[in-house]
Amino acid sequence: DASDIEKGTYPHFMLKEIDEQPTVIRKIVQEYRDEQDEIKLDSDIRQAMLDTDRVYIIAAGTSYHAGLVGKQMIEKLANVPVEVHVASEFSYNMPLLSEKPLFIFISQSGETADSRSVLVQIKEMGHPALTITNVPGSTLSREADYTLHLHAGPEIAVASTKAYTAQISVLAILAVDTAKAKGIDLDFDPLQELAIVSSAMETLCDQKEEIEKIVSEFLETTRNAFFIGRGIDYFVGQEGALKLKEISYIQAEGFAGGELKHGTIALIEEGTPVIAIATQENVNYSIRANVQEVVARGANACIISMEGLDEENDTFVVPKVHELLTPLASVVPMQLIAYYAALHRDCDVDKPRNLAKSVTVE
Ligand code: G6P
Numbered sequence: 001d002a003s004d005i006e007k008g009t010y011p012h013f014m015l016k017e018i019d020e021q022p023t024v025i026r027k028i029v030q031e032y033r034d035e036q037d038e039i040k041l042d043s044d045i046r047q048a049m050l051d052t053d054r055v056y057i058i059a060a061g062t063s064y065h066a067g068l069v070g071k072q073m074i075e076k077l078a079n080v081p082v083e084v085h086v087a088s089e090f091s092y093n094m095p096l097l098s099e100k101p102l103f104i105f106i107s108q109s110g111e112t113a114d115s116r117s118v119l120v121q122i123k124e125m126g127h128p129a130l131t132i133t134n135v136p137g138s139t140l141s142r143e144a145d146y147t148l149h150l151h152a153g154p155e156i157a158v159a160s161t162k163a164y165t166a167q168i169s170v171l172a173i174l175a176v177d178t179a180k181a182k183g184i185d186l187d188f189d190p191l192q193e194l195a196i197v198s199s200a201m202e203t204l205c206d207q208k209e210e211i212e213k214i215v216s217e218f219l220e221t222t223r224n225a226f227f228i229g230r231g232i233d234y235f236v237g238q239e240g241a242l243k244l245k246e247i248s249y250i251q252a253e254g255f256a257g258g259e260l261k262h263g264t265i266a267l268i269e270e271g272t273p274v275i276a277i278a279t280q281e282n283v284n285y286s287i288r289a290n291v292q293e294v295v296a297r298g299a300n301a302c303i304i305s306m307e308g309l310d311e312e313n314d315t316f317v318v319p320k321v322h323e324l325l326t327p328l329a330s331v332v333p334m335q336l337i338a339y340y341a342a343l344h345r346d347c348d349v350d351k352p353r354n355l356a357k358s359v360t361v362e
Contacts, residue, residue: 006156012349014157014247018335019205021162024152025198025328028169029191031151039177039191045146048128049178052102055082058090058118059106060359062160063167065239067106069327070171072232076324077186078178087114088362091121103129103144106171108155108163109358110138117362119143132170134163148174157350158357159246161335164239165201165328169194172325193322197329200319204332207316211336214315218273218302219244219341224251225273226299227334228290230258230283236327237277240334247352248341257283257290270298275337279306279318279326304333 010016034040049055055074057067064086071082083095103122105115110133119129119140129144134152141147150166172190179186219225225244227237238254245252255264257276268274274294278287288311291301305311306329307320318329342349 012157012339014159014161014335014339014349017155017157017162018332018339020153021165021332022198022201022205024162024166025169025194025201027151028166028173029194029198031149032170032173033191037191039173039180041173041177042146045130045148045174046177046181048102048130048146049078049080049174050181051100052080052128053100054098055080055102055104056095056097057082057084057104057106058087058115059084060087060112060114062164062239062242063106063108063112065235065242066164066167066171067104068235068238069168069232070104070106070175073172073175073324074178077175077184077188078182079184080178085118087112087118090118097127101127103127105129105131105133105140105144106167107131107138107140108134108150108152108160108167110135110140111358111360112140113360113362116140116143132167134166156357158352158355159243159335159338159349164331168325168328169197188322188324193325197321197325200321200329201332203319204329208336210316211333212340214302214333215337215340215344218275218300219248219250219337220344222250222271222273224267225275226264226267226294227252227254227275227277228257228260228287228294229254229277230256230287231280232324232327233277233279233283233287233330236279236330236334237275239327239331240275240277240337243335243338244341246355247338247349248345248347249352250341257287260290260293265293265297268294268297268299272299274299274301276301276303277330278303278309278314279330280323281309284309304330306330
């Protein structure tokens with residue numbers, strides 16, 4: 001059928017979409033760059049970012065995980081406070097809104113009903129909304145005031161991969177554009193840094209065999225797995241766990257390294273797989289201490305670190321990218337780990353049980 005043609009030589013859409021990521025990042029750089037090599041962004045969106053006193057990011061699933069990374073970038077670079085909310089919970093636990101809120105909806109499909117119901121609610125309250133989506137004509141795009149396009153191309157596999165990296169890339173560009181508009185002096189050129197990310201991703205996509213080996217060594221027969229990280233690595237761990245759950249059905253959770261001792265470490269038994277992510281200099285020491293703690297209790301631990309921070313015996317080292325953009329590199333091994341774990345278990349990689357690509361019911 002037609003979908004088989006689109007897959008080309010790939011056995012699964014997910015693998016094809018993982019491999020497309022370097023190209024998607026380059027496409028984003030191209031689409032958001034003007035002739036002077038500066039960021040090209042709709043001036044209304046720039047103004048909305050200048051006018052707001054607090055951004056509320058609303059999203060679900062993988063898009064929510066991209067939002068967590070986006071918050072860090074917008075706060076650190078543009079100095080605008082950001083809250084990130086799971087769409088389905090927002091109306092039950094509605095926060096006290098600031099005077100001039102701006103809502104940012106992150107949605108690959110632009111059709112997620114949980115997000116749409118928040119959009120309807122906040123539009124009734126008269127607040128402005130920006131949608132960041134892969135589908136410009138989608139409901140969330142049409143009903144918001146502004147749209148930023150992800151340019152990731154159609155994503156077919158239920159487990160989202162290239163949309164996540166596209167979302168983080170576009171959020172980085174938005175954060176820097178806002179910073180510049182506010183006159184903040186930055187030594188961070190996202191277009192240049194994203195070009196570096198794109199090459200790093202290419203290297204990572206050529207290392208599939210090494211990742212498959214990690215799966216054979218750490219996840220082959222297990223029923224559960226933990227991902228640990230601190231700071232931004234914690235968010236990537238959450239995404240790594242979600243990917244693994246979605247397609248391999250291994251019970252997985254992403255934990256903050258420092259929180260282990262407050263409960264979770266009780267779950268560690270002989271052979272429990274723990275995947276640690278270490279891409280941040282300020283937590284490199286403490287996350288490695290957490291690895292020691294779980295290893296001392298029998299865990300089968302694997303460290304995924306970044307060039308420059310790596311140590312002997314690390315299981316896998318991702319190429320160096322800017323410290324704010326590390327999720328774009330470290331998530332690739334997470335995606336591939338999930339892919340091979342699902343493959344080794346004969347799971348339906350592209351169409352996992354009980355899940356839908358876009359969920360249009362609340
Ligand atoms: C569904 C998909 C997830 C996705 C989530 C949000 O649950 O299975 O992969 O992350 O919806 O989708 P969206 O299109 O709003 O990003």
